[in-house]
Structure formats: C-alpha cells, structure tokens
Amino acid sequence: MAAALDNLRGGGVVFGPSGSFEEEDEEDSPAVLLSVLVQHGQVGLCFYDSQDSSLHYMPDTPDNQELHLLVRVIQEVSPHVIITSAKQERSMTLFLQQLGSNPHYRPEVVTYPYVDFGLEVSKQRLLSANLPFLPTCISERDKLSYLSSCISFDSSLMLRAVGALLKCLDRRRVGVELEDSSVGVPILQFHAYTLKGMVYIDRDTYSVLQIFKSELHPSVYKLHSGEKEGLSLYGILNRCKCKFGSKLLRQWFLQPTQDLKVLKRRQEVIRFFTSPQNSDSLRTLQSSLRNIRNIPTLLRRMTLSLTKVNDWQSLYKTVYSAVCIRDTARHLPQSIQLFRDISEGFSDDLNYITSLISRVVDFEASLADNRFTVKPNVDPAIDEKKRRMMGLSDFLTDVARRELEHLDARIPSCCVIYIPVIGFLLSVPRLPSMVEKKDFEMEGLDFLFLSDDRLHYRSQRTRELNEILGDLHCDIRDMEMAVMAHLQSAVLERSDSLCKVLDLAAELDCLMAMSSASQEYNYTSPKLASNRKITITQGRHPLLELCSPVFVANSFHSSESEGRVKIITGPNSSGKSIYLKQVGLIVFMALIGSDVPAKEAEIGLVDGIFTCIQSRESVSVGLSTFMVDLNQMAQALNSSTGNSLVLIDEFGKGTNTVDGLSLLTASISYWLRKALRDVPHVLVATNFHSVVQLSLLPSSALLSLLTLETAVDGDELVFLYQLKEGICQSSYAANIATLAGLPTSLVQRAVEVSELYRVGRPIKRTEKASLEEETKRCQFVVEKFLSLNLEDKDLDVQRFLKEELLPSAGDLLNRS
Numbered sequence: 001m002a003a004a005l006d007n008l009r010g011g012g013v014v015f016g017p018s019g020s021f022e023e024e025d026e027e028d029s030p031a032v033l034l035s036v037l038v039q040h041g042q043v044g045l046c047f048y049d050s051q052d053s054s055l056h057y058m059p060d061t062p063d064n065q066e067l068h069l070l071v072r073v074i075q076e077v078s079p080h081v082i083i084t085s086a087k088q089e090r091s092m093t094l095f096l097q098q099l100g101s102n103p104h105y106r107p108e109v110v111t112y113p114y115v116d117f118g119l120e121v122s123k124q125r126l127l128s129a130n131l132p133f134l135p136t137c138i139s140e141r142d143k144l145s146y147l148s149s150c151i152s153f154d155s156s157l158m159l160r161a162v163g164a165l166l167k168c169l170d171r172r173r174v175g176v177e178l179e180d181s182s183v184g185v186p187i188l189q190f191h192a193y194t195l196k197g198m199v200y201i202d203r204d205t206y207s208v209l210q211i212f213k214s215e216l217h218p219s220v221y222k223l224h225s226g227e228k229e230g231l232s233l234y235g236i237l238n239r240c241k242c243k244f245g246s247k248l249l250r251q252w253f254l255q256p257t258q259d260l261k262v263l264k265r266r267q268e269v270i271r272f273f274t275s276p277q278n279s280d281s282l283r284t285l286q287s288s289l290r291n292i293r294n295i296p297t298l299l300r301r302m303t304l305s306l307t308k309v310n311d312w313q314s315l316y317k318t319v320y321s322a323v324c325i326r327d328t329a330r331h332l333p334q335s336i337q338l339f340r341d342i343s344e345g346f347s348d349d350l351n352y353i354t355s356l357i358s359r360v361v362d363f364e365a366s367l368a369d370n371r372f373t374v375k376p377n378v379d380p381a382i383d384e385k386k387r388r389m390m391g392l393s394d395f396l397t398d399v400a401r402r403e404l405e406h407l408d409a410r411i412p413s414c415c416v417i418y419i420p421v422i423g424f425l426l427s428v429p430r431l432p433s434m435v436e437k438k439d440f441e442m443e444g445l446d447f448l449f450l451s452d453d454r455l456h457y458r459s460q461r462t463r464e465l466n467e468i469l470g471d472l473h474c475d476i477r478d479m480e481m482a483v484m485a486h487l488q489s490a491v492l493e494r495s496d497s498l499c500k501v502l503d504l505a506a507e508l509d510c511l512m513a514m515s516s517a518s519q520e521y522n523y524t525s526p527k528l529a530s531n532r533k534i535t536i537t538q539g540r541h542p543l544l545e546l547c548s549p550v551f552v553a554n555s556f557h558s559s560e561s562e563g564r565v566k567i568i569t570g571p572n573s574s575g576k577s578i579y580l581k582q583v584g585l586i587v588f589m590a591l592i593g594s595d596v597p598a599k600e601a602e603i604g605l606v607d608g609i610f611t612c613i614q615s616r617e618s619v620s621v622g623l624s625t626f627m628v629d630l631n632q633m634a635q636a637l638n639s640s641t642g643n644s645l646v647l648i649d650e651f652g653k654g655t656n657t658v659d660g661l662s663l664l665t666a667s668i669s670y671w672l673r674k675a676l677r678d679v680p681h682v683l684v685a686t687n688f689h690s691v692v693q694l695s696l697l698p699s700s701a702l703l704s705l706l707t708l709e710t711a712v713d714g715d716e717l718v719f720l721y722q723l724k725e726g727i728c729q730s731s732y733a734a735n736i737a738t739l740a741g742l743p744t745s746l747v748q749r750a751v752e753v754s755e756l757y758r759v760g761r762p763i764k765r766t767e768k769a770s771l772e773e774e775t776k777r778c779q780f781v782v783e784k785f786l787s788l789n790l791e792d793k794d795l796d797v798q799r800f801l802k803e804e805l806l807p808s809a810g811d812l813l814n815r816s
C-alpha cells in the first residue's frame, strides 16, 4: 500500500492542514471532496466535484486489508478533502497514516463523529439537500422515490458516506460562499462511479442472474451466519481448496474487469489446466493448497506472542506446502506469468522457515504437553536442565531414604516430590492419630498443606535442594519460551514472503477451481477483445443446463452489422428470460476471466451490465414493484454507454397494458435514436407483442426481432426453445394455461372473451347454474318423459314438447 500511496500526486489545489488554500492564484479552482466509510472489508464512498456540482457515488464494494481499491479511487479522483469517521477500522487507520507520510499528496483529512454517518441522518440530509432539478412543491415521499432512481439505496455504507459529505459541503458552503445562508450547496446531478477498467453491476443484477444466492440454512440456529450459498454461479465455480481462494474468487466476482492484461493472465492459466495432460499437476497443486492456512492471523498472533502449538503446526504445514507448490510450479511452463511469479516469488525464505521450525519445534512433545517444546540439540542449557529433570526421580528416592532416618519412628515411609513453582517437598502419609492441625506439627519440618491424605512439609534438606537445583520446571519453560520468541521474530522478519505466498496461492486456487469447472461442464475459452461486438455461438445457461435433462443452446450476435437492439417475443415459458440471463451470465463470466458455456465466444469487453428484470421489492425505501422496475430502467437509460449490456425482461407489466407498452416503446426508441457509437447491446424480452406487431418502433438497422420456436401438436403447445428471427404471432396463453392445469371450461371461456374483445363484439356475462341444479333439472325432464304413456290417445305430445321439454332443454343448451 505504501508504494501505491507514494504514487499519489494531488492535481490542482493542495489544501493545507488548516483547510486554507496554499496557492493563492488558484482560488477558484474546483474542489473534490470525498467521503469514505470502510467496514467489514467493504468500502462505500462518494465524492462531490464542485466544478460541475455533481455527486458521484460508488456502490459498496469489497476491498482487501490494504484497501487497494480505495487507493485506486484516490489515485483516479485525487480528492482535496477526505471525510471519514472518527471511529475507524484498523485498515483505514493505517491507510490514513500512510497517506499522511506522502510528501507529494496531502489532502485534508476531516473526521466526523460516527453518528454523522448514521443511515437515517444521511437519508434526511439527502432529502433536505439543494437539488435544483426537483420541483419545489414535491412531497417528501415522492422525493425519496425519485432519489432512489438517482442513487443506489441498497448500498448502506455509501449512503452513510453521503450523509457526512453533505454535512461537510454544508459547513464549508462549497461554491456558495457568497450566497445567502439559506442557499444550500447545489447538487446538479448524480453519477454512478466505477473505477476505470471496472465493470458496473448492481446488486439486483447479481441477484437476478443468480451470480450469488444465499439461502438460509435449515439449521440456522446452529450456524453463525445461518447462510449458505444456494444454486448460483459462484456456487458452481467455487471449487477452491483453501479459504483464501474462495475469498479471492468472491472478490473477482464482485469486481469484474475490462483490464485485458488481468483477464489474459487468468485465461492462460485456465487454458493450461483444462488441458487433460496437465491434470496430474492440477491434482498435486490442489492437494498442497489444502494445507495453506490463514497466514495473516498466524502472523498477528505471533506479533502478540499468542502463538499456540496448533499455530506452529499450521504455519509449518503452510510453508512446507508453499515450498511444494513452488517446486511444482518451477516444472511448469515459465511462459505463463503466474507460474513464473510463483517460481520467483516463493523465495528461499520459505525453505529457511520450514527447516528452522522442523529443527526447533518438537511437535510430538508439544502436543503431548500442550505447550511449545524445543527439540534436543537446540540449546545445550535446556538439554542440561532436562537431563537433570529426568535423573531427578532416582536422586529424590535417595534423598527420601535419608530423610526417613530423621523422622518420627511412627512414620512408616516418606518421599520427596517436586511441584513446579512451589519446589521440592517432603511428603508423608497421614497417621490415624493425626486429626487436628496441631497434630501435623513435626519437629524440624514446616507444614505446608494436606492433600490426598498426605502431609507436605518443607525440610532443611528440601530447602537446600531448592537452592541447588532451582525451579527446574519453570526454568526450562522460560528458556523454551525464549527460544520461541526468537523463532517468532525469525518468522516475522520474513512475513513479506509469507504474505506473497498467500496472494499467489489464492490466485492459483481460484484459477484451478475455474479450470475444474470448465472441464467438468465443457466450457470454452472466450476470445476477449476491446471492440464493441459480442458473438456467442451455441451459448448455454450455466445453471439451467445442470438442472435440465435437455438444454437447447442458442447463439447471440450483437454488433453494428448484426443489430445491437434485439426484441424477443414468444409465448410464456418459451425460454425468453433464460436466454436473456444466459447472455448476461456468459458476458459476466468472460469479465472475470472464466471460460464460458458456449461452443465459441468472442466478447467485446463491456463497461457495465444493466438489468431490468423483476427481482424483489425494495424494502429499504418502500417502493412498489413497478417503481423498482422504473428505477432500474432509469439507471439503464441514464448510465449505460455504447459499451454496456442492457437486459430488459417483461418491463411494464406492473401497470396498465397501454401505459406499460408506451414506456417500453419509448425506452427502446430512445436507444435506437442515439448516435451509433452510443447504442448499448440491448436485449428486450416482452409479452407486449404489439411493440413489434403494430410497428411502434422507429425503423433502424440496429434493431432485430427474435422469437423462440414452438410447435402446436393438436391442442398441445410444444416448446422447442430454439431462437429464430421473427415475431411471435400468438401468446398461446390458452394452451399454456391448460398445460398449467387450469380447468378446461375456464380456459374456454377466456378464449371466447379474448376473441370477442379482439373483434370488438360485446361480451355478455354468463350466469351458470350450479352443477347440482342442472342435474336436478335434467332428472326432472327425464322422469317426466319416462312417465308419459305413449299409448294414451289423449296424450298431447306436441304440448309436452313445446311447453315442458323444450324450455328446459333450451335453458340447458343456453347455459352449456
């Protein structure tokens, strides 16, 4: 971190510690104020740029111990003021200390009490901020709804940082110094900020694409977190062997990148391990990786001298395994950067540490005694003391015999024992006559205690033994602790090498995990390019293909010549959403360096994946489902660029059909009317067939219409899941409803109403009698008919038919 921070140079004005400008002639220079909060490995930040009065926010993102991400943000933004909480995590304190020691860049650091970073306080500050683009009469509730489309309310750390930033802006009156005090600092626009090279993906996208999916564990009360990973992309790719590998993989998932250098570094390793002839190396390395333990925790314990026997064992195993990994990596092609880094980066310090530990620590004895024990021949003084300890029992028997000669004749036997800290004692059995404490007194002996019906005394002889032999046990212990302290400092001196092991081992672990998944699921290595083209040949959905016995692969081509805006229509359940998500997932996988489920793929790197797919209702701001939809659409419309991927599924169905359809049409038209280079890759799945049937969209070479094939077999609708060009002519809703098990009569009535509605004829209400009544009526007619005497000359059959049978039958016919 120190090196990275040393590279930081402030641009423009440098604030002095007092906040005053140091360069007078730059009094009007714009200022950038950055507010940041770091908690539990996550960074939430935002900054205000006074040049255009804009507020930029970065959704909460995981960062490592050294806060590399924050360093990069500060490098890129060069804030003049950094606002943070007075209550900080250790990583942030270290970060600020390092920042203070950089002579080239000295931003002013402002700390506010932790309460200024409260979530509710922040929301209130945001609501009362000067937002000139909002109408003055807007209600607080509407304001909150509107703001939730400008700034991500899901990222609580970032939102809390916004609160502190607004407080600072207010206090300093940035840009409104000469205005009346009632005029607040204006915020003219909100921007989502992503580091150069990073890809924007919000939390909803992670959830709808099932990149992560946490499920509550059934035995939740037994577990700490109570959560486990459900069926998700992370779940199927995470085959890491060490905890740090899994952690790094999660970070890669949360920070997809456009950096071709990084991605190609990952791809070359995956390509190597997916080749069947290298599977032996993969297995060898994976078995060594299993032993890599949490090095930072071990080192921290060492600095606090809290190292336990288990820690020494873990450290030894870790370093020994690291040496094995290095030896294996040295035999692998050194043209692959990671193997070269491991061969060179795993230094001889590791050999030194392993040989030192194995020479010094007696693991067997340590485990038996549950304390650090030194092997023989490490320290002659310890060996000598231990020898004396060993010979002590014979010697003490001798002493005891001589002591017995001087004792009261009633005492049948005695022994001399050694108790650590207390020293040597004379131990004699208690006689039946010894009842009271005064009975324990013996001449020339000092009574100490009674235990197990034995009396313990200090005698002249045991006093002498204490002086001559000292407290042997404690001495040995102290001396061994001194050896341990030496060993600790020898290890700590080489902590840099150990930390490097962890970083490279975690990277290797992730890449081998991704290689195993790629091999098992038959993925392919995508070609990465920095053009604006995405070509996926016979792509598959990585999760559905695992659950479905047959999966139909589909291709995706998006470029200026093949169209960048695709509208997919198709009956319900025909596979539209799956196709949309599969494209999103394949692009995402390419952006983390993974292989992808397709026959071939060429992915032009995208700067963001925006989704407008129904996920969950946002409880954080109390928005309706439709409002969440609109927020997502607003985000996609406002923030996507010509290099983004936008996935829209069923937008507009949360409101009245015509309004939903209009909003969807207007949104697609907005993109189609943009300059060619600004049109993102857009994929829209919709059940509003009128969008294409009524030709509501402007004609454009960038627009292509796709549908998913189905076939009708008699009354039955068969889904073929095959994508083809064209428009879906019917929703086949009736067939699907029957497939779903709705009563036939109900479906028939729905078809009838739908047809009447389509041709514009009146729809009459039906009042159907209950089945019971109908059966009664039928029975009545049949009984009447059977009771007729056809031979009766007076029988008026005509009357019977006209007056009794026909009205009942007509009634029945009308009702059926």
Ligand SMILES: Nc1ncnc2c1ncn2[C@@H]1O[C@H](COP(=O)(O)OP(=O)(O)OP(=O)(O)O)[C@@H](O)[C@H]1O
Pocket (backbone or CB within 6 Å): 544, 548, 550, 551, 552, 553, 570, 571, 572, 573, 574, 575, 576, 577, 578, 579, 687, 721
């Ligand atoms: N390519 C495919 N191969 C095999 N089965 C598929 C494929 N695509 C979809 N399916 C199956 O079809 C089901 C429905 O797919 P999906 O949810 O994508 O339909 P949809 O067209 O989006 O429906 P709706 O319009 O009702 O949302 C999936 O759960 C899956 O079982």
